[in-house]
Amino acid sequence: MKAVCWHGTGDVRVEDVPDSKIEHPRDMVVRITSTAICGSDLHLYDGFLGPFMEKGDVLGHEPMGEVVEVGGEVKRFKPGDRVVVPFTICCGECFFCKKTLYSCCDNTNRNAELARKAMGHAPAGLYGYSHLTGGYQGGQAQFLRVPNADVGPIKVPIEVPEQVLFLSDVFPTGWMAAENTDLEPGDTVAVWGCGPVGQFAIRSLWLLGAGRVIAIDEVPERLRMAEAGKAETINFSKEGVYDRLMEMTNGRGPDRVVDAVGCEAAGHGAIDAVLDKAKAAVMLTTDRAHALREAIMCCRKGGTVSVPGVYLGFPDKFPLGAFMNKGLTMKTGQTHMPRYMEPLLQRIANGEIDPSFIVTHEVPLEEAPKMYKTFRDKKDGCIKVVLKPWG
Ligand SMILES: NC(=O)c1ccc[n+]([C@@H]2O[C@H](COP(=O)([O-])OP(=O)(O)OC[C@H]3O[C@@H](n4cnc5c(N)ncnc54)[C@H](O)[C@@H]3O)[C@@H](O)[C@H]2O)c1
Ligand SMILES: [Zn+2]
Numbered sequence: 527m528k529a530v531c532w533h534g535t536g537d538v539r540v541e542d543v544p545d546s547k548i549e550h551p552r553d554m555v556v557r558i559t560s561t562a563i564c565g566s567d568l569h570l571y572d573g574f575l576g577p578f579m580e581k582g583d584v585l586g587h588e589p590m591g592e593v594v595e596v597g598g599e600v601k602r603f604k605p606g607d608r609v610v611v612p613f614t615i616c617c618g619e620c621f622f623c624k625k626t627l628y629s630c631c632d633n634t635n636r637n638a639e640l641a642r643k644a645m646g647h648a649p650a651g652l653y654g655y656s657h658l659t660g661g662y663q664g665g666q667a668q669f670l671r672v673p674n675a676d677v678g679p680i681k682v683p684i685e686v687p688e689q690v691l692f693l694s695d696v697f698p699t700g701w702m703a704a705e706n707t708d709l710e711p712g713d714t715v716a717v718w719g720c721g722p723v724g725q726f727a728i729r730s731l732w733l734l735g736a737g738r739v740i741a742i743d744e745v746p747e748r749l750r751m752a753e754a755g756k757a758e759t760i761n762f763s764k765e766g767v768y769d770r771l772m773e774m775t776n777g778r779g780p781d782r783v784v785d786a787v788g789c790e791a792a793g794h795g796a797i798d799a800v801l802d803k804a805k806a807a808v809m810l811t812t813d814r815a816h817a818l819r820e821a822i823m824c825c826r827k828g829g830t831v832s833v834p835g836v837y838l839g840f841p842d843k844f845p846l847g848a849f850m851n852k853g854l855t856m857k858t859g860q861t862h863m864p865r866y867m868e869p870l871l872q873r874i875a876n877g878e879i880d881p882s883f884i885v886t887h888e889v890p891l892e893e894a895p896k897m898y899k900t901f902r903d904k905k906d907g908c909i910k911v912v913l914k915p916w917g
């Protein structure tokens with residue numbers, strides 16, 4: 527089968543790899559019909575998880591398709607079912623899965639010892655996301671082996687358009703980011719980053735009762751898409767974010783803030799961002815955390831900091847003094863996917879949201895190498911790429 531394989535920083539290739547097959551009675555194999563590129567894939571593309579990658583690793587964690595084969599213990603699916611597969615792999619039975627903390631599943635990270643050394647405990651296995659999260663083959667391929675098939679994937683009716691693909695990650699991730707703000711009705715929420723996660727966070731915030739949403743980015747078409755989602759916007763390469771936000775909130779600051787940027791934040795000359803860049807270049811820091819620092823500095827006293835943005839290690843200059851003295855709360859995590867997929871499918875069916883607004887590029891899988899670059903460089907108006915493994 528054809529698959530998108532990682533070969534090093536800035537180097538992904540479409541190659542022939544062995545077909546996915548059933549390896550355990552709880553597995554199923556899905557023939558992938560649509561599969562997206564995520565901002566998280568860029569962290570791999572840009573080498574942030576290089577030490578935990580191997581040449582030839584198959585990337586991708588936002589797939590949907592048709593079940594072609596099920597193992598003997600799979601109960602919920604049969605060949606021919608149309609399914610969306612979440613990026614988290616969960617057992618459904620451990621302490622964490624029972625609490626619906628699915629991305630903390632105790633049983634699916636096959637490299638738990640390595641993860642424990644890096645993080646103290648091992649989070650769940652994830653598709654196509656380095657050996658730190660289990661070394662599973664990813665979904666940017668013609669077929670995908672889905673372990674623990676009964677936990678996570680959802681069945682979607684044949685008449686529902688392919689837009690449900692975004693239930694595999696970015697819609698639930700934007701939703702959990704909004705939920706994690708713990709907002710009160712009418713609150714003002716500022717969202718850093720207008721990529722797919724930020725866009726879904728903006729729309730979810732409205733559905734959860736925000737009074738005002740302010741979105742921050744520098745890419746014109748992403749800011750326009752945020753405005754189409756009824757957010758007010760700040761272009762951080764043209765205006766000082768802190769000053770503008772204080773102006774907009776009479777000096778109090780937004781009640782809740784969302785960091786939908788993560789570890790590759792741009793900073794345009796801000797001293798902390800310059801230092802991050804220099805240190806990251808010589809491997810002295812793992813993350814460039816400018817957006818998170820700024821969000822903490824801007825948040826009103828007693829507010830909440832929601833962090834869907836991915837961090838990897840030990841970011842520098844975390845403003846713990848501001849965080850502590852302003853009495854802030856932080857909520858974060860890889861999304862607990864199975865908690866959100868069915869309810870959000872229902873919201874799509876009710877017409878509350880149509881996730882297809884996010885797609886700017888739909889191309890055959892063969893074009894993945896070119897599209898990784900276009901997406902990373904934010905060229906050609908690129909916001910979300912859907913790959914079609916069968917042309
Ligand atoms: N928690 C989860 O489960 C989960 C799931 C999916 C993605 N993510 C993470 O969410 C983040 C966003 O994902 P995405 O797909 O939207 O990625 P993306 O790369 O398309 O979007 C990031 C956006 O942040 C903007 N940005 C950069 N520096 C900024 C700054 N200083 N201030 C404001 N905006 C800035 C960029 O211009 C870009 O538009 C990534 O870190 C990704 O890994 C997390
Ligand atoms: Zn993703």
Ligand SMILES: [Zn+2]
Pocket residue numbers: 616617618619620621622623624630631632633634
């Ligand atoms: Zn579990």
